[in-house]
Amino acid sequence: MFQCAVTCAEVCCTGATMLTLDEVGTLYRHFPITVGFRQYSPVDSSHRDFLDTVAERAGDVYIMGDFIAGNWRRKRCAMLSSARLCSLHDTGLKPIQCRIVPFCAVYPENRQHAVLAEQQMGAFRKCRGFQQGTRENREVWSNGIITDTETRQAFYGYRENLGRQRRFMQAILDECKALPAFQRFLAGKGILEAPIPASMLSELLSEAGVPEDDHQHYLRFQAELCLRELGSRTPSLVFQDALQQLKQLMNTGEPLLGKENIITKQ
Ligand code: SF4
Numbered sequence: 001m002f003q004c005a006v007t008c009a010e011v012c013c014t015g016a017t018m019l020t021l022d023e024v025g026t027l028y029r030h031f032p033i034t035v036g037f038r039q040y041s042p043v044d045s046s047h048r049d050f051l052d053t054v055a056e057r058a059g060d061v062y063i064m065g066d067f068i069a070g071n072w073r074r075k076r077c078a079m080l081s082s083a084r085l086c087s088l089h090d091t092g093l094k095p096i097q098c099r100i101v102p103f104c105a106v107y108p109e110n111r112q113h114a115v116l117a118e119q120q121m122g123a124f125r126k127c128r129g130f131q132q133g134t135r136e137n138r139e140v141w142s143n144g145i146i147t148d149t150e151t152r153q154a155f156y157g158y159r160e161n162l163g164r165q166r167r168f169m170q171a172i173l174d175e176c177k178a179l180p181a182f183q184r185f186l187a188g189k190g191i192l193e194a195p196i197p198a199s200m201l202s203e204l205l206s207e208a209g210v211p212e213d214d215h216q217h218y219l220r221f222q223a224e225l226c227l228r229e230l231g232s233r234t235p236s237l238v239f240q241d242a243l244q245q246l247k248q249l250m251n252t253g254e255p256l257l258g259k260e261n262i263i264t265k266q
């Protein structure tokens with residue numbers, strides 16, 4: 001049994017979350033957005049069939065990409081308020097991934113017990129949702145099934161989106177293969193991070209539901225958010241690369257948005 005206690009959000013609301021393609025269109029004012037690839041090993045034949053539809057096979061493993069929102073080097077998500085509540089929770093914009101954790105939609109529902117066991121040993125060892133029997137908290141997982149309707153919908157919604165965004169991820173991955181970092185990534189188990197390439201940004205934004213008139217708006221918000229990360233205590237070259245891609249597409253001479261326009265934690 002797993003019940004999300006919601007009073008320990010600082011455990012799961014660390015510096016970054018993951019977004020689906022549609023959420024790129026709705027959340028670009030809140031997070032700097034990059035792409036991250038990870039390696040997954042199939043746990044059975046149906047998992048392999050699923051990975052075949054969302055990821056690239058590389059020997060025994062699959063490489064799958066997600067949109068990363070935020071900076072995972074930070075300890076807290078920029079949307080986590082001082083009251084330890086998500087600023088997006090009541091806006092209807094809370095990312096699907098944040099409604100799923102500590103489950104992982106890349107694995108089948110009937111394998112989530114293994115995911116939970118691993119989470120409990122690692123990043124979620126302080127998660128109170130593994131305690132049983134608190135009446136006021138809703139049950140999320142029981143006897144191998146995600147019992148909470150909202151979590152279940154989010155879980156399957158995320159899986160569906162992985163298929164939809166695959167062609168963009170494949171194109172970005174193909175560009176990354178020429179980088180020395182790609183070989184290091186293949187040899188290890190970390191994350192390969194990359195900016196969204198300028199060459200595909202317009203098409204990607206249109207697919208994410210951002211009207212063409214708002215594309216410049218996206219560029220300016222994202223450039224400002226990347227600058228914010230570069231000026232933080234946990235900068236990363238990926239934001240510098242992302243800024244470079246954004247600048248290629250921005251109208252020269254137009255000022256970036258002022259900091260007061262950037263939506264951060266409240
Ligand atoms: S968006 Fe909200 S729920 Fe998701 S990590 Fe940030 S604070 Fe937590």
Ligand code: SF4
Binds near residue numbers: 006008127129
């Ligand atoms: S119970 Fe676990 S998943 Fe829920 S808020 Fe706490 S750490 Fe996050």
